[in-house]
Amino acid sequence: MEGSRADDPPRIGEYVTLARLDAAYGSRTPPERRYLARSADGARSVWVSLPAAGVDPVRWAAEARQAGELAQPGLWPVREVGGTTAFPWHATPYRPAVPLTAALAAQEGPLPEETVRMIGATLAEALASTHATGLSHAGLSPGAVLLTAYGPVLGCFGAVRATAPDGAPRAGLPGVDQECLAPEQLAGGPIEQPGDVYALGAVLAYAATGHAVPERAEIPAGLRAPITSCLARDPEARPQPAQLVGELMPSAGYGTLTLGTEPTPLPGRGGAALSAQAAHTLAARLPTEVP
Structure with missing residues (x-):
C-alpha cells in the first residue's frame, strides 16, 4: 500500500x-x-x-x-x-491482501516455479467456475490478482468489457493491461472465454519472468508448455481452464484449490498457496491490522 x-x-x-x-x-x-x-x-x-x-x-x-x-x-x-x-x-x-505486482516487487524478481504453479492452478479453477455460468471474467491481469493468506483471488471483473463495446479496438485504452489482452480482443473482437485463458498465460508469464510477453526461452522449462499454450494466437488452440489445473498441479483435484468467496482458514493453506519460499517473503508485508 x-x-x-x-x-x-x-x-x-x-x-x-x-x-x-x-x-x-x-x-x-x-x-x-x-x-x-x-x-x-x-x-x-x-x-x-x-x-x-x-x-x-x-x-x-x-x-x-x-x-x-x-x-x-x-x-x-x-x-x-x-x-x-x-x-x-x-x-x-477488509482482508489482508497483496497484489501480484507487489509480490514481485517484494521478491525483487520473478516468483519460484512452485508458487507460479499454485497461483496458476487456483486462478484456472476460478476461471473454470466462472465459465461454467456462461460468463467470461474479462479482467485478468497481474494487477487483478490479489494474494491473501488463503490463496490467490481474482478481482477486477469485467475490466475489459468496461473499456469499450465489441467492435471498438482496445489498444491504448485506459483501464486494461494491454499485454494481457488476447489479439482478437485488442482488435475489437468479442470478449469470450478463450480471452481469459490468454490473459492467464500472460499473468503466469509475468509471475515467472517479470514481464507478460517473454521470449519462449525465458520461461522456466517446467512452465513453458502450459504458458505458451495459453498464449496461442488462435483462440481455439488455447486449453480449457480445468485442463490447466491438472497440468499445473497434477496432485490437486479439481475443486480443491479455491475456497469460496469468503475463505475459511485451513491449516497450512496460506503457506501452500504462496509456497514456503514466497510466503515468508510476503508474510512480513501482509498488513495484519488496519492502520
Whole structure:
C-alpha cells in the first residue's frame, strides 16, 4: 500500500479513504483505483474500488453490479455497490491482501516455479467456475490478482468489457493491461472465454519472468508448455481452464484449490498457496491490522 495522493478522493460514499492498495510499479497499473477505507463511525474497514481514470463509469458500474451477483469460488467478492452515474464505486470487507505486482516487487524478481504453479492452478479453477455460468471474467491481469493468506483471488471483473463495446479496438485504452489482452480482443473482437485463458498465460508469464510477453526461452522449462499454450494466437488452440489445473498441479483435484468467496482458514493453506519460499517473503508485508 501507499499513502493517499493529492488527487485521491478523501471520501467514497460513507467511507473515509486511508491509503491506496496499489503502489506504482513501473508502467503496469491496475484496472481499477483501489483504496483501504473505513466507515465514518470507525466500525468497518473495507477495500473500495473506483473505475480507472478515463474508463466509462456507466459501463464500469454495470460490471460491478454483475460482480456483486456472482458467488464463484476464487473471485474477490463485491459486497456493496454505490455512488452515482458519474462516480460509481464498489466495496468488499477488509482482508489482508497483496497484489501480484507487489509480490514481485517484494521478491525483487520473478516468483519460484512452485508458487507460479499454485497461483496458476487456483486462478484456472476460478476461471473454470466462472465459465461454467456462461460468463467470461474479462479482467485478468497481474494487477487483478490479489494474494491473501488463503490463496490467490481474482478481482477486477469485467475490466475489459468496461473499456469499450465489441467492435471498438482496445489498444491504448485506459483501464486494461494491454499485454494481457488476447489479439482478437485488442482488435475489437468479442470478449469470450478463450480471452481469459490468454490473459492467464500472460499473468503466469509475468509471475515467472517479470514481464507478460517473454521470449519462449525465458520461461522456466517446467512452465513453458502450459504458458505458451495459453498464449496461442488462435483462440481455439488455447486449453480449457480445468485442463490447466491438472497440468499445473497434477496432485490437486479439481475443486480443491479455491475456497469460496469468503475463505475459511485451513491449516497450512496460506503457506501452500504462496509456497514456503514466497510466503515468508510476503508474510512480513501482509498488513495484519488496519492502520
